[in-house]
Structures are given as C-alpha cells and as structure tokens.
Amino acid sequence: MNAPLVALTGATGFVGRHLLSDLRAHGYRVRLLLRRPTEAAPDADSAVIGDLARPMNMARALEGVDAIVHSAGIAHAMSGRPEDDYRSVNTEATIALARAAERGGVRRFVFLSSVRAQTGPCADGVVDETRPAAPTDAYGRSKLAAEEGLATLGLDWAALRPVLVYGPGVKGNMASLARLAATPWPLPFGGLRARRSLLALENLAEAVRTVIAAEGRLCRPYLVADDGAWTLPEMIAAMRRGSGGRPMLLPVPQALVSALLRVAGRGEAAERLTGDLVVDTGALKALGWRPLVATPDGLARLARDAAA
Known part of the structure; x- marks a missing residue:
C-alpha cells in the first residue's frame, strides 16, 4: 500500500485506457475519476466526480492522491465543435481540477496537452519549447490556455505536448493511414518528402511516468515524440512490411498530390502531407525519459494488429 496513488481522468479513451494498464503494470495504485459509475474498471479504485466542469466530492476523490494524470478532454478530431466547447472542457475544466488538486495537497498535476498548443499542423525547422507558442485552431488555443492557467497556481505541474499518437485502437488520421496501407494497391505517395514526428502509446506512457517521478518542481510544458521524423512513404512502407507486403509507392510529384487535394477541398490534408512537423x-x-519503441517497429506492429 506504499505505492504512489495516481488519479487518472479519461480512462475510457484511447490514451487513457493504455495509461491505466501501464501505470498499474509499473506498480502504481490508480484511482479513476469518473463521470458516472458505469465507467468503472474492475481492476482500479474509482471515484465518481461527475462533469469535470462542475466536479463534485473532489476532496474525497483526491484523498491520499500523490499525482493527477489528466487525459480527459475534447479531442482535435472532433471537428466542427464551437470554440466555447473546447474552452469549457479543455481549459476551464482542467483549471478547476487543478485548483481542487492544489486544495487537496496533490504533489503534481500532469496535463496531457498537445503539440497543437505549440504550433499549427506544420512548422518550419525543428520545434522546441523555446519557440513562442502559436496555436492555429480552437483545440490548440484551448490547450495552451489550460497550460497558462496552470502556471498561475501554486501547484507543481507538467504539460505533455504529444505529437500524433499511434497504437492499438487508434482513431482519426492515423487509423485512416493504417487502413490505406492495408489495401493491396499501389499508392501515389512516393514523391512526398515532408517529415513528421510521431509518438507510440508506449513512449507517451513512459513520458507520463517520467514526469510523475521527476524530482523538484517542473511547472512547464514538454514536447513528446519518438526519436526521428518520417516521411509518409516511410510510414506506409513500415506498415506494409509489418503485414508482410511491399511498399508499392508511385513517385507522383508532391506538388501534384497537393494540388489534387486542394481541388478536392482537402486543404488541411494537403498541408499535413506536404509540410514538416519535427519536434x-x-x-x-533531460528528466531521464527515453522512448521505448522505434517508430518503424511501432508502425509495423500497428499494421500486424490491424490485420489480425
């Protein structure tokens, strides 16, 4: 019973489910902060706090908690949501939870922010935390505003800014790419040269445990990504090799692919495919974190899991 007690939000989501199993596998006790009792997991303590924007019973829910890992929120993939929704859930609810943590004597608050709090979908050069944050959409602005709110509190905190995360159960753009790679046809992406950082679920979980255990006060954001950066052809080739196939990538010029996507009304997709985002x-x-999974290996396994 001397193991640290971590309170986790968002445990039913893509990232949260993995964090729950990873924390328990590494000896942490985990208490889930839930909206409703039906979300409780059989292998974890739980406390029902209701709506994060208007939580209840927080003193009791946070009793004995050493750290909070806050992974709940409105995801970037939920397009079309009004900006007020992002601010209410991603900003205001985060700050309210952190204030409750401060009152409850929680040692550290770990916030799962996003690279989009730092930059838009693409960026020139290699991005680090010293570059002034310049989010370009409601999602990124809501995450940055939450970080800024955390900085006003006396509570020790760390904001992890992951790039695009992949792993079992992934949805959104990475799931679409995995489905595309699983097709038996040649793909017209061999000429794309933009490089992007990616992040395996296991490496994100390692980052969470690193900042939970770090000594001293942190009170800052940290970008999180696998080592290296990869072109779309390299990603597809890794996935196809993982499922026993050949890359089969046609060298269509990048400018032509971009033009066709823009004509089809997919301007942001064109920007992502032809623009760099390397962190x-x-x-x-510097805190001791090291990625456990190399991107090509992680993508190959993702393809194998999808084909199973």
Whole structure:
C-alpha cells in the first residue's frame, strides 16, 4: 500500500485506457475519476466526480492522491465543435481540477496537452519549447490556455505536448493511414518528402511516468515524440512490411498530390502531407525519459494488429 496513488481522468479513451494498464503494470495504485459509475474498471479504485466542469466530492476523490494524470478532454478530431466547447472542457475544466488538486495537497498535476498548443499542423525547422507558442485552431488555443492557467497556481505541474499518437485502437488520421496501407494497391505517395514526428502509446506512457517521478518542481510544458521524423512513404512502407507486403509507392510529384487535394477541398490534408512537423524532445530527455519503441517497429506492429 506504499505505492504512489495516481488519479487518472479519461480512462475510457484511447490514451487513457493504455495509461491505466501501464501505470498499474509499473506498480502504481490508480484511482479513476469518473463521470458516472458505469465507467468503472474492475481492476482500479474509482471515484465518481461527475462533469469535470462542475466536479463534485473532489476532496474525497483526491484523498491520499500523490499525482493527477489528466487525459480527459475534447479531442482535435472532433471537428466542427464551437470554440466555447473546447474552452469549457479543455481549459476551464482542467483549471478547476487543478485548483481542487492544489486544495487537496496533490504533489503534481500532469496535463496531457498537445503539440497543437505549440504550433499549427506544420512548422518550419525543428520545434522546441523555446519557440513562442502559436496555436492555429480552437483545440490548440484551448490547450495552451489550460497550460497558462496552470502556471498561475501554486501547484507543481507538467504539460505533455504529444505529437500524433499511434497504437492499438487508434482513431482519426492515423487509423485512416493504417487502413490505406492495408489495401493491396499501389499508392501515389512516393514523391512526398515532408517529415513528421510521431509518438507510440508506449513512449507517451513512459513520458507520463517520467514526469510523475521527476524530482523538484517542473511547472512547464514538454514536447513528446519518438526519436526521428518520417516521411509518409516511410510510414506506409513500415506498415506494409509489418503485414508482410511491399511498399508499392508511385513517385507522383508532391506538388501534384497537393494540388489534387486542394481541388478536392482537402486543404488541411494537403498541408499535413506536404509540410514538416519535427519536434525536439531534449527537455523531456533531460528528466531521464527515453522512448521505448522505434517508430518503424511501432508502425509495423500497428499494421500486424490491424490485420489480425
């Protein structure tokens, strides 16, 4: 019973489910902070706090808690949501939970923010935390505003800014890419040269445990990504090799692919496919974090799991 007690929000989501199993596998006690009792997991303590924007019973829910890992929120993939929704859930609810943590004597608050709090979907050069934050959409602005709110409190905190996360159960853009890679046809992406950082679920979980255990006060954001950055052809080739196939990528010029996507009304997709987003994780590595999974291996396993 001397193991640290971590309170976790968002445990029913893609990232939260993995964090729950990872924390327990590494000896942490975990208490789930839930909206309703039906979300309780059989292998974890739980406390029902209701709506995060208007939580209840927080003193009791946080009793004995050493750290909070806050992974709940409105995801970037939920397009079309009004900006007020992002601010209410991603900003105001985060700050309300952190204030409750401060009152309850919680040692550290770990906030799962996003690279989109730092930058838009693409960026020139390698991005690190010293570059002024310049989010370009409601999602990114809501995450940055939450970080800024945390900075006004006396509570010790860390905001992890992950790039695009992949792993079992992934949805959104990475799930679409995995489905595309699983087709037997040649794909017209061999000419794309933009490089992007990615993040395996296991490496994100390692980052969470690193900042939970870090000594001293943190009170800052940390970018999180696998080592290296990869072109779309390299990602597809890794996935196809993982499922026993060949890359089969046609060298269609990048400018033509971009033009066709823009004509089809997929301007942001064109920007993602033809623009770089490479991040530097030196600040997190200074705390002792090291990625456990290499991107090509993680993508190959994702493809194998999808084909199983």
